[in-house]
Structure formats: structure tokens, C-alpha cells
Amino acid sequence: MSQNKPIVVYYRVSTKKQGESGLGLEAQHTYVKHFYPQEPLAELVETMSGKDVTNRPQLQKALELCKRHKATLVVAKIDRLSRNTEQALRIYSDLEGRLESCDIPNLDKFTLTLFMAIADRERELISLRTKAALDEKMKQQGEWRKPSEVFKQGLASPMGVATNKEKAQANENNKRAAAHVKLLREKEEKTWREIASELNEKGFKTSQGGIFQATQAMRLYKEV
Structure with a gap:
């Protein structure tokens, strides 16, 4: 060299x-x-x-x-x-x-x-070993990438639509709750605990479906 x-x-x-x-x-x-x-x-x-x-x-x-x-x-x-x-x-x-x-x-x-x-030979051997391993796995477990039951039954698409609707409804619920929080905080000058209590009384739910706490009411207000 x-x-x-x-x-x-x-x-x-x-x-x-x-x-x-x-x-x-x-x-x-x-x-x-x-x-x-x-x-x-x-x-x-x-x-x-x-x-x-x-x-x-x-x-x-x-x-x-x-x-x-x-x-x-x-x-x-x-x-x-x-x-x-x-x-x-x-x-x-x-x-x-x-x-x-x-x-x-x-x-x-x-x-x-x-x-x-x-190097060529080693690549061929690696390819053969990989293929053999996958073939053996299919023999032992059947089709190793099995579709879920919802796909087999043709329910995947309807379930997806329903999930998206639920998310949209939850988002709309949060928007209405946030608007109510802003009104109570700025117009009526209520505490976060009082605001959370009123949200629960009016039937509002958190995005997880639970009841509001003071910290969650404050978080909603900051996100408005």
C-alpha cells in the first residue's frame, strides 16, 4: 500500500x-x-x-x-x-x-x-437458513401471521368506523365541557373544585369516561 x-x-x-x-x-x-x-x-x-x-x-x-x-x-x-x-x-x-x-x-x-x-456463498447460506426457519415455524404453528377474528368475520371495517365515531363524540364532549369550564371560571369565578363538581352534576365525562377532578377541569381550561 x-x-x-x-x-x-x-x-x-x-x-x-x-x-x-x-x-x-x-x-x-x-x-x-x-x-x-x-x-x-x-x-x-x-x-x-x-x-x-x-x-x-x-x-x-x-x-x-x-x-x-x-x-x-x-x-x-x-x-x-x-x-x-x-x-x-x-x-x-x-x-x-x-x-x-x-x-x-x-x-x-x-x-x-x-x-x-x-461472501456470495455466505449470503446464499443465510438466505437458505432464513427460509428453512420460516418453513419450520409454519409447520409447527401453521400460518405464523394469522389474521384476527374481526378480519376473518369481515367486522374490521365496521368496528373501525364505530371506533372513529366514539372518538369524535368524545372529542365533541370535551369541547362542550371546555366551553362550560371557561364560562364558570371567567364569568362566575368559581374554584376548580366547584367547576369539577358542576361538570359532574351536568353529566359531563372525562375522555376516559370517568368523573372530573379539579386538576382535569383546570387542564381543560388551559387547552381551550
Whole structure:
């Protein structure tokens, strides 16, 4: 890993959340700076999954810079470049071998092919294990995401409508109670305890269906 050649550093984080928080990015930066302390031509950061290299604008920009300046593309880990053997080898070929990764010393076409093939195989095994686990769960428990009885009976929509109506009625009840609280407080200058008592006498209920206390009457007044 020569310090005299020009380099372009490419960093990638997989999600928007990681990109905003710097999760993973700081570690990549530490790896690169350890092995390549010189000033790079450019450092490009991408927040995107590793599925397809053609849809990564920062990577395409990094490749263009490398070709224009005969620079070496540097990544902290090879999976930050790609998780697909064919894609990684295509980039290696396009750059005429000017590709280096901190996790693969003396990277060449053979070691790149070997590392990528192992990564490909591991991904396939993970996919197979996940599918097998889900199949086994379905055998033991039947359909593991069972619909509720209200959905089975076609009652979900009517129940939703009824719930919304109840919420609307409760909201309207609160509005009327709040207006009454304001009247009693400002016009008749009653205490919060007296106001709560009058609300209960007139049949008003809290949003939970209970009786009013002084603190709840005061809260209603503040929300008006």
C-alpha cells in the first residue's frame, strides 16, 4: 500500500439512519487513515445498499476520478464496494487493477475473486437458513401471521368506523365541557373544585369516561 500514488477513497453506509448517525462510517475512516495517511484526491460517501453498483452515483463519480487521474480506488472493506463477485471483478478490470481494500492485503484478481466468492456463498447460506426457519415455524404453528377474528368475520371495517365515531363524540364532549369550564371560571369565578363538581352534576365525562377532578377541569381550561 504505497503512500506515493494518488488515491480516491470511497465510503458506503447501508441506510439513511446510518448515514445520518455516522454509524459504520467512522470505523471505515479509521481503517483507511491507518493504511493511507496521505491526502486523497477525493473522499466520497454514499448512503445506499450494496445490491447494485450502477445505481450509486458517488461510486460512479469515484470511478470516473480514478480513470481520469490514473488513481487507485480505496475502500475500508471490500463489501463496501460490492457484495457481488461479477460486479467487483468488473470494477477491478475497468480500473486496470487499481483497486485496494484495507481488509485484503496485496489485493489482486485471484484474492478478490476468492473473497467475493466466499461472501456470495455466505449470503446464499443465510438466505437458505432464513427460509428453512420460516418453513419450520409454519409447520409447527401453521400460518405464523394469522389474521384476527374481526378480519376473518369481515367486522374490521365496521368496528373501525364505530371506533372513529366514539372518538369524535368524545372529542365533541370535551369541547362542550371546555366551553362550560371557561364560562364558570371567567364569568362566575368559581374554584376548580366547584367547576369539577358542576361538570359532574351536568353529566359531563372525562375522555376516559370517568368523573372530573379539579386538576382535569383546570387542564381543560388551559387547552381551550
